[in-house]
Structure formats: C-alpha cells, structure tokens
Ligand SMILES: Nc1ncnc2c1ncn2[C@@H]1O[C@H](COP(=O)(O)OP(=O)(O)O)[C@@H](O)[C@H]1O
C-alpha cells in the first residue's frame with residue numbers, strides 16, 4: 249500500500265487540505281472557504297473586526313468546524329485516510345489561541361462520535377471550555393501600537409530588537425499581541441494554561457494534546473532570540489508582566505529545534521471518526537510562509553512572491569542580516585538557513601478593490617479579473633506614453649493600515665518628474681476621474697501592481713546577486729497563492745522585479761503552502777538518518793512535472809526604467825509616512841531602502 253501524507257494550510261480565508269504520495273505527487277485536495285461555507289460566524293474575508301480599536305480577529309470555533317469539514321470533503325473526493333502515514337500543516341502567522349486549564353483534559357478524551365466543535369468549541373453546550381478566549385487575533389490586527397513601542401524600547405531600539413528576534417516590533421507579532429491581551433483581559437490571561445500559534449493550535453487538535461510551537465513560526469513573535477536559540481527573557485518579561493517570566497514560559501512551552509520532529513501519533517478521535525491509522529505521525533506544523541518555501545527547491549537568489557490575502561516575498565538564505573524594514577525567521581527545516589520575508593497587509597484585498605472599481609466604472613462582470621488585467625497590460629509602464637517627457641505615475645494603495653511602511657490606511661497618487669512629486673487630487677474629486685494624467689480608476693490597475701512590486705524590489709535589492717551579465721536581481725521568481733492564477737500580475741512581477749530565468753508557478757495544482765506542509769510530513773516520516781529536507785526534496789523533484797514557466801522575467805530597458813522609478817517611489821513612501829506614519833521610530837526609519 250502506497251504511503252500518503254496530508255498537509256494543511258489554515259490561512260485567512262480558507263482551510264486547505266491536500267494529500268501527496270511518497271513521490272510528492274498530488275492525489276487529493278479540498279478546501280473550506282470561510283465566507284462561503286461558514287458565514288454563520290459573521291466573518292467577512294475570514295475575519296471579524298472592531299475598527300474603533302483597530303482589532304482584527306477570527307473565531308476559534310470556526311477553525312474547529314473547518315477541520316471536520318475539510319476532512320469530510322477530502323473523503324468525498326475519494327481520499328482513503330487509512331493510507332496516511334504523516335500529517336503536517338501550516339497556519340497563518342502570528343495569530344494566538346488561548347487554551348484554558350481544561351484544554352488538555354478535553355483534547356485527550358475526544359469522542360469520535362461527536363464533532364470537534366461540540367467538544368472543544370461550544371462551552372455553553374458541553375459545560376466545559378477548552379479556550380480561555382474564543383477568538384484568535386489575526387495578523388491584520390493593528391491594535392498594538394502602544395505595545396510595539398514598549399517592545400522596541402525594551403531592548404533599546406528597533407534595530408536591536410530586529411537583531412535579536414529577526415524583526416522590529418510589529419502590530420501583528422505574538423509578543424505585542426500577548427501583552428495587549430494580558431492588559432485588556434487580565435482574568436482571561438490568568439485563566440490561560442497554554443498559548444498556541446495558529447500552526448501549533450492545528451497540530452494540537454490532531455495530536456490530542458497541546459503541541460509545541462515550531463522553530464520557524466516562533467520567530468514571528470518578537471519573543472525568540474534567533475541566534476541564541478532560546479526565549480529572549482527581556483521581551484518575555486515585558487509580555488509576562490507581574491505574573492512573571494516562568495509563568496509565560498510554561499504557557500508557551502518548549503520549542504524543539506528539529507522542524508521534522510514527530511510529536512507522536514494522531515489523536516484517537518481521527519482514527520475513530522475519520523479512519524486514520526493509529527500509527528499516523530504528527531510532524532511539527534509551521535507558519536504559512538515558512539511552509540510555502542518548502543514547496544519549491546529554492547536556490548540562491550530565487551524568490552517566491554506569495555499572493556494570498558497578504559502579499560509576501562520570501563527567500564531562503566544562509567545570511568542573517570536583520571533590519572527593521574523586514575523579517576528574518578529560522579528556516580523551517582534546515583539549521584543554518586534563514587527565511588527572509590517582506591509582508592504586506594494590502595495585498596489581495598487592495599487589488600480586489602481596484603478590480604471592483606474598474607468593473608463598476610466600465611460595466612464589467614462583477615468579481616471578474618478580465619478588465620483589470622486587460623487595463624493593467626494596456627497601460628504603458630509607469631503611465632508614460634512618452635518615457636522621455638511624461639512624468640511617472642507612482643501610487644500607494646492601502647485600504648487597511650500597512651506594515652511596510654507602518655502607516656495608517658490611505659491612498660496616495662503622485663506624478664514624478666525631475667526628482668519632484670506632484671500630488672493627484674484624491675479619488676472622487678470633481679473632474680479628476682477622467683483626467684488623462686491619471687484616469688481613476690483605470691490607471692490604478694497597473695499602478696497598484698507596479699507599486700506593490702516596486703516596494704518588493706526596493707527592499708530586496710541587497711539580497712540578490714548579479715545573474716551572469718545581468719545586474720543584481722532574482723534568478724527565478726515563483727508566483728504562489730490565490731493570485732498566482734493571474735497571468736497579468738505575473739507579467740508585471742517580471743517587468744518590475746526581473747528574474748534572469750523567468751517567472752514560474754507550480755504546475756501540480758494544489759496550493760504551495762499546503763504542499764510544503766505535506767512535503768514536510770513526508771520528510772519527517774521517511775527521512776533517513778540526518779537526511780536534509782533539501783536533499784529529500786531534490787531526489788523526488790521532477791522539474792517538468794512540478795513547475796511551469798509563465799513568462800519572461802528580466803526585460804532589457806523595462807527593468808532599468810523601473811530602477812529609475814525606485815527613487816520616486818521611496819519619496820512617495822516618505823510622504824505617506826509624514827502624513828500617516830505610525831510611531832516616532834518608524835517615522836525616523838522611514839521604511840525605505842535597505843542597507
Ligand atoms: N485570478 C485571480 N487574480 C488575482 N487574484 C486572485 C485570483 N484568484 C484569486 N485571487 C486572490 O487570491 C486571494 C486568496 O488567496 P489564498 O492564497 O487562497 O488566500 P489565503 O491563503 O490568505 O486564505 C484572494 O484575496 C483573491 O483576491
């Protein structure tokens with residue numbers, strides 16, 4: 249009987265599950281879309297919000313219901329769970345789940361005759377609650393500016409915090425979030441026995457006991473000293489307050505170094521209810537971005553652009569060069585490697601807003617990307633019909649507060665010429681929508697994509713090397729996530745970022761993040777001795793079956809023009825920071841070019 253491996257991706261808008269065989273070929277995949285399938289939780293795009301405090305969060309009960317449902321959907325597709333020998337998964341990063349003192353008991357005695365929701369998520373019915381708080385703060389949350397300032401100041405400066413933990417303080421990071429939870433809900437904090445990340449929460453459900461936090465995902469907390477390989481006690485003390493460090497350490501638990509570690513066999517609940525073998529191993533679950541880099545054999549200067557709800561830019565590198573402008577995390581499987589990451593809140597949803605405005609403006613089909621794509625590709629680069637004389641159009645589109653740079657929500661449009669920015673009147677201003685210097689919303693289709701990719705280029709310049717005779721740029725760009733289906737977006741990524749070998753996407757269906765998790769499960773169970781993940785993957789990798797080139801990357805002349813735009817783009821960001829920047833230190837850092 250062929251061995252199979254199951255990988256999950258619990259992200260903002262969906263829970264995806266996929267099964268691969270030992271040769272890493274995909275056999276089944278299914279998903280639960282929170283808005284479409286679980287609208288009863290009142291969520292929109294997977295989350296609940298409290299705008300008055302900048303809070304964004306999701307109901308833990310919804311995650312539980314999604315787990316039983318995605319397994320049922322996989323079964324309906326013909327999946328035979330009795331063949332599954334290993335399970336791993338990924339969770340959206342930074343989110344926390346707060347377990348109650350009864351949690352371990354409940355998790356250890358789950359009855360296969362009832363649902364997870366009935367037993368873990370409905371205390372009013374079952375009489376016992378597994379959670380001390382019913383919600384998981386979401387990575388889009390922006391409620392912790394005050395706590396972030398305390399974190400940055402605790403070690404002295406954002407630079408020192410980034411050097412120690414891989415990142416300066418960020419609103420969504422678990423440390424500042426735990427501090428705020430502690431301050432806002434002191435009783436619930438006291439009633440919390442364990443704190444999981446979304447990834448270790450999901451692992452805990454499959455394991456039937458609270459699972460350890462993963463070595464890569466823990467780096468999204470501002471609590472882990474990456475070089476020392478242990479908790480940073482100063483940061484821990486800040487989040488722990490008067491309850492003390494040891495109390496918080498016991499809530500967070502130990503962090504095993506080995507990303508391929510088996511935490512044990514699957515909970516009997518899944519054996520009884522879903523037909524898994526009792527021997528199936530639960531391999532460490534990691535963050536969704538670390539998991540994504542495991543879906544591809546990344547080489548030096550290769551980059552992944554992940555277009556989920558967030559937009560992220562990911563590289564695997566042996567260099568540890570932390571800076572307040574971006575993130576470094578431990579690599580999820582390989583000691584000595586690190587993951588470089590940029591993360592933007594205004595990714596998919598910001599693009600959708602412009603898509604919808606264009607469809608409305610031109611009577612296009614609602615939710616179709618056709619007009620958006622056509623408009624983006626038919627607009628000249630930087631809006632310049634005559635590059636030698638026309639100004640460049642440069643904008644920022646942040647319907648939600650942004651991470652990079654750290655600014656409140658807003659839209660900025662400028663014409664840039666001779667080192668000078670001239671603002672375009674805001675959207676909706678009379679007579680401006682058809683102004684040929686920047687017709688709104690049509691010119692926005694290309695401008696938002698250029699803006700997003702210019703930001704990635706600005707901040708990743710120092711991490712890429714010359715490619716043969718070509719200037720420093722990525723070798724390959726891999727597009728993943730929901731937006732990777734869009735060929736116009738891939739084309740613009742290549743035009744702005746380059747890519748000496750071109751722009752690629754996965755050609756095996758599935759979703760990179762869940763695939764990475766399934767590959768990790770396979771490696772965790774099947775690795776021989778100290779076999780490295782990279783060697784395990786390389787032995788099974790069939791380039792022609794797994795990835796497909798979607799377009800050229802580097803295009804001579806075009807890439808250089810976008811290079812010229814970087815200076816103007818940097819100025820546009822500085823204007824946004826001056827107007828709506830959060831935090832004094834962020835204003836001083838101004839979020840621009842990286843050393
Ligand atoms: N054809 C497309 N063009 C552009 N974006 C798309 C397309 N299809 C899906 N998306 C985007 O993908 C996003 C969801 O991606 P996904 O990776 O599933 O998200 P998450 O993992 O955050 O739940 C949506 O916000 C949607 O805008």
Ligand SMILES: O=C(CO)[C@@H](O)[C@H](O)COP(=O)(O)O
Nearest residue numbers: 259260340341387556557558
């Ligand atoms: O906050 C981050 C990374 O730092 C986000 O990338 C989340 O991990 C959510 O990812 P998606 O739902 O967009 O995949």
